[in-house]
Amino acid sequence: MYNKKVMETFANPQNVGYIEDNDGAGKVGNATCGDIMEITIKVKDNVITDAKFRTFGCAAAVATSSVATSMVIGMTVDEALKLTNAKVVEYLEGLPPQKIHCSVLAEEAIKEAIEDYRRRQKDKENK
Numbered sequence: 435m436y437n438k439k440v441m442e443t444f445a446n447p448q449n450v451g452y453i454e455d456n457d458g459a460g461k462v463g464n465a466t467c468g469d470i471m472e473i474t475i476k477v478k479d480n481v482i483t484d485a486k487f488r489t490f491g492c493a494a495a496v497a498t499s500s501v502a503t504s505m506v507i508g509m510t511v512d513e514a515l516k517l518t519n520a521k522v523v524e525y526l527e528g529l530p531p532q533k534i535h536c537s538v539l540a541e542e543a544i545k546e547a548i549e550d551y552r553r554r555q556k557d558k559e560n561k
């Protein structure tokens with residue numbers, strides 16, 4: 435059901451793991467299937483220097499998370515907020531229609547991690 439690029443990415447995903455001393459963490463659930471994704475990021479001077487993911491999800495969720503985390507490394511947080519699941523799916527040369535919802539997990543988890551980062555920054559400023 436998956437194309438070659440998706441299968442290759444799933445078989446050899448990048449950025450799997452959890453950054454212990456992260457600057458932001460986002461955990462989201464997929465309303466459609468109940469799967470869970472967690473992304474942690476490191477940020478320096480407003481640029482994402484590292485991103486890792488853990489997922490309890492399907493092959494499409496793993497492949498899209500691998501691509502999405504690779505894409506945001508090196509982006510500013512504002513640029514990363516503009517990353518859409520459509521761009522990730524395009525990079526993977528498409529997903530089966532019933533698997534598009536899986537690609538939303540990574541986008542949402544990245545946004546959540548950035549929001550967490552910003553919250554922590556604000557807390558620091560207010561101290």
Ligand code: FES
Binds near residue numbers: 464492493494535539
């Ligand atoms: Fe749940 Fe794909 S079926 S993330």
